[in-house]
Amino acid sequence: MDCHLYLSLIPEALILSQLPPEKFGAYMATGSKRQIEGPAIFFEVDQSADLSGFRIDEARERCKAHSDGSPRRSTYIAVFNVLPRVPLDALRKAYLTTPSGLTLGLDPAVWAGDGHEKFFLYQELGPVYPRVASRLGPKAFCDLVTAPEKLVTLPRLAFIDLRLGSLASDTDIQLDGSLPYQNVEHLRECLRALRDHPERMTKIVYRGMRPDILFSMVRSGMFVGDTTGLRFFPMPSEETLESEHTLWWHSAQAVKGY
Numbered sequence: 001m002d003c004h005l006y007l008s009l010i011p012e013a014l015i016l017s018q019l020p021p022e023k024f025g026a027y028m029a030t031g032s033k034r035q036i037e038g039p040a041i042f043f044e045v046d047q048s049a050d051l052s053g054f055r056i057d058e059a060r061e062r063c064k065a066h067s068d069g070s071p072r073r074s075t076y077i078a079v080f081n082v083l084p085r086v087p088l089d090a091l092r093k094a095y096l097t098t099p100s101g102l103t104l105g106l107d108p109a110v111w112a113g114d115g116h117e118k119f120f121l122y123q124e125l126g127p128v129y130p131r132v133a134s135r136l137g138p139k140a141f142c143d144l145v146t147a148p149e150k151l152v153t154l155p156r157l158a159f160i161d162l163r164l165g166s167l168a169s170d171t172d173i174q175l176d177g178s179l180p181y182q183n184v185e186h187l188r189e190c191l192r193a194l195r196d197h198p199e200r201m202t203k204i205v206y207r208g209m210r211p212d213i214l215f216s217m218v219r220s221g222m223f224v225g226d227t228t229g230l231r232f233f234p235m236p237s238e239e240t241l242e243s244e245h246t247l248w249w250h251s252a253q254a255v256k257g258y
Contacts, residue, residue: 001071002018003017003060003063003072004016004019004020004021004024005044005047005056006021006042006043006044006045007042007043007045007082007083007086007091008040008041009043009083009158010028010041010125012080012082012083012126012127013079013082014045014076014077014079014082014086015075016056016059016060016062017071017072017073017074017075018072018073019073021042021044021095021103024042024073025042025095025097025101025102025103026101027073028040028097029098029099029100030099030100030101037099037100038099039098039099039213039215040097041095041097041158041222042094043094043095043224044091044092044095045090046089046090046091046092049086049087049090050087050090051090053085054077054085059075059076083127083155083156083224084155084156084226088156088224088226088228088229088231089231091108091224093105093108094106094222094233096222096252098215098248098251098252098254098255099251099255100254102247102248103248104241104252106235107233108232108233109232109233109234111138111139111223111230113137114136114137114138114140117164117168117169118168118195119133119135119164119167119171120133120134120135120137120138120141120161120164120168120219121133121134121162121164121205121219122138122160122161123159123160123161123162123213124157124159125158125159125222126157127154127156129208130204130206130207131162131204132202132203133187133190133191133202134201134202135200135202136202138159138220139225139230141159141202142157142225142230144201144202145157146226148227155226156224157223157224157225157226158222159224160218160221160222160223161218161219161220161221161223162217162218162219163218164179164187165178165179167179167187167191171191171192172192180216180256181214186205187205190204213255214252214255215252215255216253216255219235220234220235221234221235
């Protein structure tokens, strides 16, 4: 039975597993006996890539089926500083698993541009987890956060961009209730701070990631990058999600805003 290699972001870890992505996502999100429940986000990693910084061969010796023939769910290889040590081009596919254990796969694509909105909202996914409002599009935001000359910098960042609706262009607009975030007025004030202080590029909305992630509010997709490049895993359109990934989409929409 072959082992898959996964880079998990919640928690950050490099893991060998005999489970295929859909079953691995369910295992990470709900546990083997559904005693836990929370989102899972992970990549499948190309095992032919240069992973010499990890004890892969030793882990493969341990990633064997159990005596009853059941698959080995997880053999952990590393749990610290994993994200920046896996080559960007080794990330074959991204997966988003809802708290109920349903998984959606995202294929990589070329990032075509940062868009024309005035403001953006990002949920960082590792190695730190704040939610951040910014006047920068995804590529420029990633470049800023990973710039080595900055006083506070990250070696690499994974994140998703979230929808702001009309707030992306007008911070004073009257909202119609379509944004499911619990504290929209706080978000509005963060965006106004960016509007009123053009020298500021970012403003933290929440300092730590909340228990659930609003996959239903992903604007364009998932990003991971550093000073060497940016990988992009686009989110399907709502029409595609509704018609081709119905169960996952309804599960994602069931998560309450925060």
